[in-house]
């Protein structure tokens with residue numbers, strides 16, 4: 226902390242020679258400081274603090290600065306350089322009456338200038354150090370760009386891959402997503418959200434956004450309280466318990482009431498039960514949408530409902546600004562509601578260190594970097610490492626992979642050389658020109674030891690309506706570029722390349738916009754243009770390696786049956802091409818595991834491993850037996866949760882329990898011996914699941930409760946011990962009390978959610 230001149234200390238709210246704007250006095254508590262500041266504020270100044278604007282075409286910089294100086298804006302998002310943000314901070318601290326600083330937010334979701342793999346990919350690493358590295362690096366880059374807050378982590382549980390935002394989250398499992406939520410919040414916020422190289426985390430989208438009906442974005446959410454508490458709420462809670470300073474409120478309804486007007490959700494659950502003390506921001510335009518939801522007849526009522534529910538800041542609309550003054554005057558909104566919201570906004574600014582120094586992340590103009598896009602070798606190396614760890618090897622017949630460095634590789638597919646798609650959606654301030662495509666990655670890895678022949682082979686889709694749709698998403702410029710050649714000519718060129726090669730590598734999947742906000746699908750196939758390409762390549766008889774680039778589980782039945790190797794790379798970020806090449810050539814032995822089940826078909830959705838037990842569960846081998854199944858296809862997923870191969874193989878021994886029973890409040894140990902039985906060093910993820918044998922409510926078939934990423938040399942074995950304690954056996958009962966019930970439990974340990982060993986113990 227800086228030593229303040231005596232004059233400023235005494236003046237308190239006065240402008241000092243060193244720093245304009247209010248600041249805490251020595252030994253003054255946060256609450257006392259904010260109360261003192263609020264006592265100086267007019268109603269209009271208070272309401273101004275509740276407005277969060279998007280920097281964009283709607284207002285000129287001059288207009289924005291005027292509004293800020295008039296005390297009518299509390300924070301912004303979508304401006305990402307010190308040069309952009311400094312004049313706004315000047316307007317706030319030097320030209321507004323009280324000099325209250327602004328904060329600057331942005332969607333730093335999976336990287337900032339250096340783009341890391343999308344969140345779903347990071348979750349596939351099951352590597353908490355790698356995930357922390359991605360978040361910490363993002364915070365360092367974004368704070369150096371003058372940003373104070375990020376709208377992340379996005380921890381919406383997703384069990385429906387039709388939903389385009391599946392790519393933005395960490396998958397289907399409450400435990401895994403909660404662990405990642407904690408790690409991410411801690412890494413973003415660092416030692417404290419006040420640190421100059423930290424960002425405040427605003428966890429989103431509170432709540433249940435991932436459960437939109439039919440996977441259609443912005444659709445309603447209707448869910449039983451037990452499922453909500455058990456499966457969907459834990460990750461938000463984990464982020465908050467880890468100290469997230471902010472919460473972004475979801476766009477959807479929660480059991481008939483939009484989250485943005487939901488007093489139960491925002492007050493009773495979030496603030497009273499969970500003790501959240503930070504700032505709650507609406508999602509984009511969500512307060513205005515209350516009229517379209519039909520819970521408010523006009524903007525005035527929408528503003529009243531939102532402030533009453535506890536939405537502290539309104540994002541990207543002017544309803545609070547327009548309506549709250551009148552609502553307070555008429556007595557329809559108590560002044561206390563406004564004060565509560567203002568207290569949270571100022572509290573967040575305090576926590577971000579902005580009252581100590583509003584320029585702590587903006588710095589002085591003389592220190593501005595000459596090139597904001599300058600690349601950091603260290604950060605790129607981190608992105609490459611995280612990207613290698615995030616890939617999941619789904620198939621590898623006859624040791625097709627790793628490829629030899631030599632001979633001729635035919636690289637085909639519309640995603641093989643597409644920089645923009647490597648970035649995934651919400652790639653923040655990343656610059657596509659800086660990303661490495663697979664074509665470049667293969668060439669860099671081979672040097673002069675082999676040859677890559679490239680042919681595009683197909684467009685991502687031939688459906689112009691889809692291309693138009695994707696190009697109208699919120700990108701700056703159209704990004705799906707169609708090759709105008711006839712599809713047949715492109716395929717012929719690719720087949721010709723394949724015939725001349727030793728192996729075919731096909732980079733196929735979805736363009737990044739297909740797995741994005743507002744990009745819900747009814748089919749999970751790789752688009753037809755690419756499927757035709759794959760079929761034609763198959764006829765050449767050359768080994769076919771399919772490299773998938775996509776942001777959701779896909780229907781891969783054909784690919785599974787026809788590919789010699791299948792590698793899920795998601796959208797791997799700035800260093801995508803290098804990282805994928807590392808895996809294809811075996812310079813990195815893949816260790817990723819799926820954080821979400823891959824269904825066999827759209828009709829099978831929802832397909833998630835931790836479903837509740839049934840009275841008539843499907844019993845394999847007994848056709849037509851009135852058990853729960855679809856008669857047209859198998860009941861299990863195509864690839865289960867937790868699944869992923871390696872270039873080596875692992876075995877897991879039976880489970881040894883340290884005791885046959887566990888006293889209340891006690892713990893036992895479950896151990897297995899994991900052995901690397903193959904020819905290479907490698908890593909795998911040992912997963913621990915619990916099954917409650919009988920309880921007062923129906924419990925899931927199994928639930929992940931622990932995991933360990935383990936590196937083993939070829940031939941090496943190691944005993945892996947898990948502590949199992951009572952907390953891991955707890956669940957929400959019919960009264961929504963969180964407790965463990967005595968009785969038998971099965972501990973299951975294995976390398977995916979299906980291939981497990983099991984042992985039973987009793988909770989006394």
Ligand code: BGC
Pocket residue numbers: 332376429473508509742
């Ligand atoms: C998204 C949020 C995002 C916000 C600001 C909204 O459309 O739903 O996730 O943080 O925009 O960019």
